[in-house]
Amino acid sequence: MNCPNCGAEISKHAKFCSNCGQKLSDVADAANVANAANVADAANVEKPDALAESTEPAPETAPDNSTTATEVIAPAEADEPSETATDPDATVLAEYPVDDEDTTAAETSLLEVSADDSYITPDEAPTVVADHAADVDTTAVADADADADADPTVIANSNVSAEEPTTFINDPDRIDVFTSDDVDSTAISHFDPSQFTVVSSGPSSVERKQTKDGSDTLRKVAFGLLAAVLVVGVLAIAWVIQSHQDDAAKRSAVQQRIATYQEQIESVGVDPRSDSSRVELLNQYEKLNEIEEQIQTDQKNGQFRMPNGSDDTGINVLNSSISDRQKSIRDWFEADYKRRLTANSFNDTDTANTMDQKSVANKLVELQALLGDIEHEKVIWGDDTGNNSTYDSYHSRVSDQIKKGETLKSGVAEKTKKEQEQKDKDKKSEEDRKKAQKWVGTYSGTGTDGKSMEVVIQKDGTVIWRIGGQPEVRGTWTGDESKLELNFNGQVSGRSEPFTLSSTNGGRTVTISSQSSTWNTDTLSRK
Secondary structure, three states: OEOOOOOOEOOOOOOEOOOOOOEHHHHHHHHHHHHHHHHHHHHHHHOOOHHHHHHOOOOOOOOOOOOOOOOOOOOOOOOOOOOOOOOOOOOOOOOOOOOHHHHHHHOOOOOOOOOOOOOOOOOOOOEEEOOOOOOOOOOOOOOOOOOOOOOOOOOOOOOOOOOOOEEEOOOOOOOOOOOHHHOOHHHHHOOOHHHOOOOOOOHHHHHHHHHHHHHHHHHHHHHHHHHHHHHHHHHHHHHHHHHHHHHHHHHHHHHHHHHHHHHHHHHOOOOOOOOOOHHHHHHHHHHHHHHHHHHHHHHHOOOOEOOOOOEOOHHHHHHHHHHHHHHHHHHHHHHHHHHHHHHHOOOOOOOOOOOOHHHHHHHHHHHHHHHHHHHHOHHHHOOOOOOOOHHHHHHHHHHHHHHHHHHHHHHHHHHHHHHHHHHHHHHHHHHHHHHHHHHOEEEEEEOOOOOEEEEEEOOOOEEEEEEOOOOOEEEEEEEOOOEEEEEOOOOOOOOOOOEEEEOOOOOOEEEEEEOOOOOOOEEEEEO
């Protein structure tokens, strides 16, 4: 080992130069300061791209064990072993942990460098010292030049994180390789940090910049996604609120419509009684029917549709209310039909001989009126008007009764006619009899056969026929004031009866003649 002051050869463990007496630590400090300045100037002049090179990450290769680099070994009390950089052109120095009592001494590293920097060339790469004791609070060595273009020499700083290694320039030709046994704790304690420059723009600087750029991008993407999610969320909430409001408005409109129809239904006061007017009840039924048709139209148009797609259950209440009222009206009409049909129906025992014309006529009038009401009030049956329906049953039964009544009416009319004719005939006979009273008396004389003959006309309408010597024969007479007709039921002459009694002189004499040509006319005188 040579003295940095005079160049004399000295022991490597000596603290003072045996030739010039200079304390080696002071000389080393001054030499190191001068050397660091010269190195920095040389780097600025000869190799401006050193900083760019220093920022590139060191290749991860195994360290070179040649004597071109010096390795500083941590003190014995260090807990963690040093790690060596992979750069073949740089020597990696491990930081050592320091206790609280040795903080000041541990802040510096020993590096003996000659004040003469003529040996440094621009092509030489700096030595990199890795920082491993991240938990130890150490101080970065002096900053030689703040200019970004300088090619600084960096020593490991325990206060810098493991991701921020520092570099410094050493001279492998003038600094002997030494081991941990060569480390002088005194020299370390007097190491001047101002000889070194901390460079923060190393390889990890680029990595941090890339990480920062990536973080910014991720942050922007995250913010964008968050903003999109928030926008979608706000839109979704707005849509839900608007949908809820629309649904509420729709429900309110449906409920209002149902309430309006309910009021219309309630306004139709349906209260059928025995003395109710069928016209009024029919009008009420038709009003309810109109309301029902309006409800059905609104239902087809979706006016009762709820947000879930189904109709509001209130429509069932409306239809039920209308149905109940219509049924009460229909029941009233049906009861009226039954009562009237029963009262005016004809029994199987009814015939023309047992019925009179007036009774048949009255029933027919009632049945025809009932049939007219059934046809006019057909609306109360709704769709129940086909074959075998209730409406069809009442219509058929009343029609059958009307047909039967018409038949009875004809028979009764014929019977009545005959009876009337008989009455008229009897009346006329009675009148004629009264007029024929002038013929009452006894007429006698001699017949054409020379026998005595006598005819007695009695008031009660009988006649006695007497022929001399023969039994008398009784018969009846009819006629008027001009002539009489005598009928003895063939007892006098079966071929010549009846006989005609007439007079030409007011009844003083009479002639008895016959339509038969075999009868000879007899003339008799009134006694």
